[in-house]
Amino acid sequence: MLHIRPATAADVPTILRFIRELALYEREPAAVVATEAGLLRDGFTEPVRFRCLIAELAAGAEEIAAPAGFALFFTSYSTWRGHHGIRLEDLYVTPELRGKGIGKALLARVAQIAVAEGCPRLEWDVLDWNQPAIDVYQRLGANILTEWRIMRLSGDALSTLAAHST
Amino acid sequence: MLHIRPATAADVPTILRFIRELALYEREPAAVVATEAGLLRDGFTEPVRFRCLIAELAAGAEEIAAPAGFALFFTSYSTWRGHHGIRLEDLYVTPELRGKGIGKALLARVAQIAVAEGCPRLEWDVLDWNQPAIDVYQRLGANILTEWRIMRLSGDALSTLAAHST
Numbered sequence: 001m002l003h004i005r006p007a008t009a010a011d012v013p014t015i016l017r018f019i020r021e022l023a024l025y026e027r028e029p030a031a032v033v034a035t036e037a038g039l040l041r042d043g044f045t046e047p048v049r050f051r052c053l054i055a056e057l058a059a060g061a062e063e064i065a066a067p068a069g070f071a072l073f074f075t076s077y078s079t080w081r082g083h084h085g086i087r088l089e090d091l092y093v094t095p096e097l098r099g100k101g102i103g104k105a106l107l108a109r110v111a112q113i114a115v116a117e118g119c120p121r122l123e124w125d126v127l128d129w130n131q132p133a134i135d136v137y138q139r140l141g142a143n144i145l146t147e148w149r150i151m152r153l154s155g156d157a158l159s160t161l162a163a164h165s166t
Numbered sequence: 167m168l169h170i171r172p173a174t175a176a177d178v179p180t181i182l183r184f185i186r187e188l189a190l191y192e193r194e195p196a197a198v199v200a201t202e203a204g205l206l207r208d209g210f211t212e213p214v215r216f217r218c219l220i221a222e223l224a225a226g227a228e229e230i231a232a233p234a235g236f237a238l239f240f241t242s243y244s245t246w247r248g249h250h251g252i253r254l255e256d257l258y259v260t261p262e263l264r265g266k267g268i269g270k271a272l273l274a275r276v277a278q279i280a281v282a283e284g285c286p287r288l289e290w291d292v293l294d295w296n297q298p299a300i301d302v303y304q305r306l307g308a309n310i311l312t313e314w315r316i317m318r319l320s321g322d323a324l325s326t327l328a329a330h331s332t
Contacts, residue, residue, distance in 0.1 A: 042248070049250040050243040153308045
């Protein structure tokens with residue numbers, strides 16, 4: 001039985017484990033500097049910076065449900081639409097439980113939340129060389145915004161610009 | 167004199183005018199379905215979905231300051247960094263006041279907010295054919311994330327996925 005529910009503060013260790021597993025899969029394990037304290041602060045105390053769903057799978061009604069994956073998202077904003085949207089940051093299913101539709105079920109639950117809130121868009125980022133993932137998303141009806149690129153300011157460049165006097 | 171300040175509810179008509187001017191510049195004027203009521207709801211009542219800065223320019227101390235541009239942004243979240251970031255949705259300077267550093271001043275003020283909140287990243291989207299803009303951003307120290315693409319679910323595809331039963 002698959003069960004999807006909103007994460008609680010008690011799920012923070014599981015969420016951090018999943019974040020690290022996902023970074024390992026993406027071959028960037030050292031990139032994760034997130035901590036349990038930070039996730040607790042940002043997901044479960046005001047101001048809440050993200051929302052998270054946990055998928056749990058039990059082999060049978062008598063079995064204890066084991067964490068199978070998670071979806072973590074935040075609200076974006078479109079000035080053209082004049083409405084907030086949902087931006088999916090992470091979608092992850094533990095490797096031994098893939099191929100059971102858990103990822104699609106998590107994404108569908110996020111889509112339900114988007115529709116319930118009147119959001120015109122559910123968006124997420126994908127690596128341009130990850131064609132298998134792009135194929136899956138396009139089969140679900142997602143469009144790839146080929147013309148758009150992300151610009152990022154961080155580190156010293158961010159500090160330098162912040163110190164610019166007007 | 168250039169003055170940058172947080173927008174208030176009284177600025178909503180100006181913000182919507184700037185949003186429409188920006189869409190016209192991007193040759194998509196019909197794409198703007200935002201309304202004053204929606205911007206008032208999303209920017210100035212809880213839950214607040216975006217923040218906005220207004221730039222005003224006065225020719226002299228005796229002059230009335232005229233709206234010169236705006237920056238509109240929301241908070242993102244990085245699970246790798248374990249911290250929220252700032253995502254810039256719109257940065258706009260009215261055409262007759264360009265070349266005076268107003269855009270950089272607005273971006274710098276957003277960077278100040280990011281630094282003050284401990285955000286590791288300030289990000290925004292750019293069209294891949296808008297090389298003049300990319301050049302400006304790169305001179306400020308921004309990196310272009312060439313490998314990443316945005317996937318978008320909207321309209322019927324979003325509704326259909328939302329109706330998927332788990």
